[in-house]
Amino acid sequence: MSEVPSELKYTKSHEWIRVEDDGTLTVGITDHAQDALGDMVFVDLPEVGASFGAAEEVAVVESVKAASDVYSPVAGNVVAVNESLADSPDTVNEDCYGGGWLFRLRPEDDDLGGFMDADAYTEFTENED
Amino acid sequence: MGKQTALYQTHVDSDAKIVDFGGWDMPLHYGSQIREHHAVRGDAGMFDVSHMTVVDLLGGGAKPFLQHLLANDVGRLKNPGKALYSCMLNESGGVVDDLIVYYRGEDNYRMVVNAATRDKDMAWITRHGKDFDLQIVERPELAMIAVQGPNARAKTLPLLPDSIRDACAALKPFTSAAGEEWFVGRTGYTGEDGFEIILPPDQAVNLWVRLAAAGVAPCGLGARDTLRLEAGMNLYGSDMDEQTSPLEAGLGWTVAWEPTERVFIGRGPLDALRSSGAEKKLVGLVLRDRGVLRNHQAVLAEGCGEGEITSGGFSPTMEKSIAMARVPACTGETCTVEMRGKHAEAQVVKLPFVRQGKVLIEV
Numbered sequence: 001m002s003e004v005p006s007e008l009k010y011t012k013s014h015e016w017i018r019v020e021d022d023g024t025l026t027v028g029i030t031d032h033a034q035d036a037l038g039d040m041v042f043v044d045l046p047e048v049g050a051s052f053g054a055a056e057e058v059a060v061v062e063s064v065k066a067a068s069d070v071y072s073p074v075a076g077n078v079v080a081v082n083e084s085l086a087d088s089p090d091t092v093n094e095d096c097y098g099g100g101w102l103f104r105l106r107p108e109d110d111d112l113g114g115f116m117d118a119d120a121y122t123e124f125t126e127n128e129d
Numbered sequence: 130m131g132k133q134t135a136l137y138q139t140h141v142d143s144d145a146k147i148v149d150f151g152g153w154d155m156p157l158h159y160g161s162q163i164r165e166h167h168a169v170r171g172d173a174g175m176f177d178v179s180h181m182t183v184v185d186l187l188g189g190g191a192k193p194f195l196q197h198l199l200a201n202d203v204g205r206l207k208n209p210g211k212a213l214y215s216c217m218l219n220e221s222g223g224v225v226d227d228l229i230v231y232y233r234g235e236d237n238y239r240m241v242v243n244a245a246t247r248d249k250d251m252a253w254i255t256r257h258g259k260d261f262d263l264q265i266v267e268r269p270e271l272a273m274i275a276v277q278g279p280n281a282r283a284k285t286l287p288l289l290p291d292s293i294r295d296a297c298a299a300l301k302p303f304t305s306a307a308g309e310e311w312f313v314g315r316t317g318y319t320g321e322d323g324f325e326i327i328l329p330p331d332q333a334v335n336l337w338v339r340l341a342a343a344g345v346a347p348c349g350l351g352a353r354d355t356l357r358l359e360a361g362m363n364l365y366g367s368d369m370d371e372q373t374s375p376l377e378a379g380l381g382w383t384v385a386w387e388p389t390e391r392v393f394i395g396r397g398p399l400d401a402l403r404s405s406g407a408e409k410k411l412v413g414l415v416l417r418d419r420g421v422l423r424n425h426q427a428v429l430a431e432g433c434g435e436g437e438i439t440s441g442g443f444s445p446t447m448e449k450s451i452a453m454a455r456v457p458a459c460t461g462e463t464c465t466v467e468m469r470g471k472h473a474e475a476q477v478v479k480l481p482f483v484r485q486g487k488v489l490i491e492v
Contacts, residue, residue: 038146038351039163041443042421042450060469062421064162064351064443067469093161 002031002125005097009112010121013071016097017115020104024079025112028101029061029070029092032125037063040089045081045103052076052105059102061092073115076105130154134179135272135330136337143347151245153180155350162351166445169319169356170486173278173285174348175340180244183268183327184254190261191238195230198257200375200393202385206232210305212316215383216375217242217253218395222402223371224378226250227363229316231305239312241273241325243365257394272333274326276345277356279486281323282315284343288336289313289326297324318353320360320484358451359444361413361481367424368411368439368453376402377455379411379480407458409436413480414452414464415492418473422452427467428475430460438466446483449492453480 004010009017014033018026034040042062052058052072059070081103085091092100116124131154140147145156156177158165168174186195195203201215211232217225226249228242242250251267258265276285282298289297289311296306297313302322305314312327328336341347354364361379363369369378376384376399384399385391416422422441429435436456444451456464456477465472478490 038158039161041163042419044419062443064355067421067423090163 006118009115043085076107080104135333158349165348165352168346173281174346176275179272185266186238188263190263194261222395222398277319277323319356359483376407377409413478414475416450429465433459
């Protein structure tokens with residue numbers, strides 16, 4: 001059973017989103033996603049300052065099994081990336097909701113109504129299997 | 130639900146991630162395949178390989194049959210217990226399967242072939258065996274555990290039956306010893322020392338549990354794949370298949386050309402290709418850029434031609450991405466790989482990458 005923190009929002013492509021106090025959004029991949037991908041060996045992150053549209057490819061996580069795109073949940077600018085993952089991509093496996101975060105966006109607007117909460121995401125992953 | 134080995138419930142109880150492999154429910158890993166990989170390179174790990182197909186060939190026709198069936202020559206096997214790696218070819222010289230055959234006596238051979246190719250292999254062997262005086266006896270009931278790593282033999286020996294322990298301790302690489310029920314080869318598919326143990330299924334769980342208690346790490350198919358890739362060992366269906374000649378799969382060394390009068394299946398086309406020279410070769414690649422090489426990515430050898438990655442992945446030992454690739458014979462020291470729409474530089478190297486815990490290539 002994978003971990004799904006209640007304070008986060010979730011996408012159908014298995015990213016989690018945390019709204020920070022300053023209004024930026026921190027994005028990572030879920031426990032369900034990291035478990036399905038297996039040991040991470042490489043994370044390709046965007047440049048700070050780059051801007052993306054909603055559902056655009058922002059990052060790539062590569063595990064022993066496969067390469068997987070990570071999408072921008074909303075349109076916005078990248079304000080920070082988790083540079084420590086270059087040396088220790090396995091943090092995504094060990095602590096996907098904490099030290100394994102991927103990037104932080106300043107969204108163009110702050111409507112996150114289209115995303116799932118923890119209960120909805122749990123149900124979504126159960127139905128997916 | 131697929132077929133299950135005698136160890137299936139043990140894997141489930143150890144929280145293994147189970148995947149389908151050739152119709153079998155097999156463990157992919159028990160938490161981290163990279164940790165399992167390192168256990169084999171640095172200490173000892175074990176694999177349930179009971180899904181592999183064991184076939185005994187018995188009778189006076191067994192030897193002439195195998196000399197007809199296999200591209201390598203069982204006539205080279207003189208001492209009981211000796212093992213031989215070989216390809217089994219079709220009439221066009223493509224690879225039906227690769228296998229290990231153990232010589233147990235002039236009228237007694239044991240073959241271990243791949244699980245995913247079991248049905249076609251048995252059909253092929255049975256069809257061609259009809260003209261020879263032998264019995265072909267599949268042994269699907271037997272379990273098989275591979276224990277691999279620098280400490281594998283030392284950790285396994287105390288757990289073997291008394292009757293064969295001394296014989297197993299004395300085994301040289303690529304030889305085997307047999308008791309009444311157990312069969313132990315000093316062979317493997319990781320590039321490390323170790324044993325492959327064929328045993329009755331009702332004793333498999335007990336051996337597995339005692340090996341685990343002795344500090345042997347359970348390892349899944351994931352680690353098995355990265356270990357064999359580092360060791361430069363081919364995987365059937367990825368690095369060669371029925372459309373691929375062994376000469377274009379890095380397996381020319383497994384073909385016994387002498388004696389020239391031995392006519393094995395596929396010999397004609399193979400002789401012809403050997404004379405004309407193979408257009409492709411199997412090489413190792415080490416990625417210079419960041420990222421991970423994957424199966425089927427296109428390889429461009431400048432001024433020479435195009436090839437393809439047959440097995441790509443991440444090497445936990447080298448902490449770099451590596452691959453096996455079939456490329457034009459004229460390929461030089463570097464090439465370009467098309468990775469997810471980008472072009473990346475890779476160094477072309479001689480296989481294997483790693484043997485006995487040591488990285489053998491300079492990057």
